[in-house]
Amino acid sequence: MSQTAPIRSHRKPRQSASKLALRAGVAGGVLSTIAVAGAAGPANAEPLTEKTLEMPTLGSLDADLASAVSASAEASQQEALDQSLAAQEKAALEKAAKDAKKAKAEADRKAEAEKAEKARAEARERASRTAARTTLSAKSSSSADAVGGSSSSSQVATGSAAAIVAFARAQVGDAYVMGGTGPNSWDCSGLVQAAYRQAGIDLPRVSGSQSSMGTSVSLSNLQPGDVLYWGSRSGSYHVAIYVGGGKYVGAQNPSTGVVERSLDWDMPSGAVRIL
Template sequence: MSQTAHIPSHRKPRRSASKLAFRAGVAGGVLSTIAVAGAAAPANAEPVTEKTLEMPTLGSLDADLASAVSASAEASQQEALDQSLAAQENAALQKAAKDAKKAKAEADRKAEAEKAEKARAEARERASRTAARTSLSGTSSFSASDSGSSSSSQVATGSAAAIVAFAKAQIGDAYISGGTGPNSWDCSGLVQAAYAQAGIDLPRISYDQSSLGTSVSLSDLQPGDVLYWGSRSGSYHVAIYVGGGKYVGAQNPSTGVVERDLDWDPPSGAVRIL
């Protein structure tokens, strides 16, 4: 190729003058239209402003989540507390019902025991009345041979009858040291209570009781006399002579209150207080 050969240019060809003029005219028309529209717009028209949608920030989301978690925890805690209180109330009601049932059973047991004791007391009272009638009818009279005396038969009357009837009514009761009734006695407690039926107040101790009244021979006993074992001023046991050669006394824990013949355990002496 020769040095003078034509080499094509790589630059973009220039637009023609006619195209440039056309584009300039179009642009000028657009600008003119905008200007006319702006002149025709009302003077008090508010400028158009752009509104941007505000999106929640990460911090606000964390706060809302924390608040929701806290509310849920409080609700769970309150529910647990309510359940605990309900369980406690239920347990208290069950315990109250159990205690009431137990108290009723105990009250019923006591009522039955009182009823039985009342029946026994009524039985003793009937026995006492029967013994009194028997004594007054003469079946408790004793002869000279019964008591070892040469005196004629005698019947317990008046105060002696009341003392004898009471003593016999206690036969079968228990012996308890220091007992003064109504269902358990010791020897001097029974004698003291029997004499109280006749309105006579005796000392509580056996040797004080045997120190009262007048000494009488065992061959000259009368119903109501106080028998003693030991010395008169130092007796360790007392009983009541009930006639027919017998006496009633609170002997010991194994026998309780019994009626015995004089020869079963002969007394040391006797005193007459009536």
């Protein structure tokens, strides 16, 4: 190196005064702007460094969303269940109303049928009684008494006996009912008691007491209106009314009802005369 060559200095070159002035002006402007902004803000504003904004985490958002979805699903399911139950209740009510209407119609039909059958049965019964009375009244006399052999003229009922016999015969065809006292069903002593009431005579209610009334008579000397009995006189189990011509009328049993039969069909044990 030449001794005369210039030696480069290691010092940093000085900046010119104009550049320094420019930098100072810029810095001053920035500081002034910051000062103005601070003065314009709220007096009690907190430094940004002293307040931290809390943001929801991703986990809490997922939990809230899942809860909302679950609640919505449950509400939809409950609504569907309520609608299903309402539909079932409506269907059940409609079916019950339909069944009730059908049952009522069937009951009405049966009631009408039973009413019509009852009317026909009553008509047949009246016709049968009318025919029986006509046949009996046409017989002015009969052959000798089947038991006593007395003449037919002695078997014609008169006075109170006629009323008793006529009432008893009018009930032929009625039903037999234990304890029955009329007007359409009888037991044996109920019929005898009612027949004697036509003659103004009150008899006891049961057969044993009825057969103990009046005077005992022979079966060969019977007259219309006499009370026939089966068993002992004071302990009879069945009674009937002798109507003449060797016949009697009595409420026999549930299968036959009130009938007029010949004495030899079921021979009585004895008889009493109360008239």
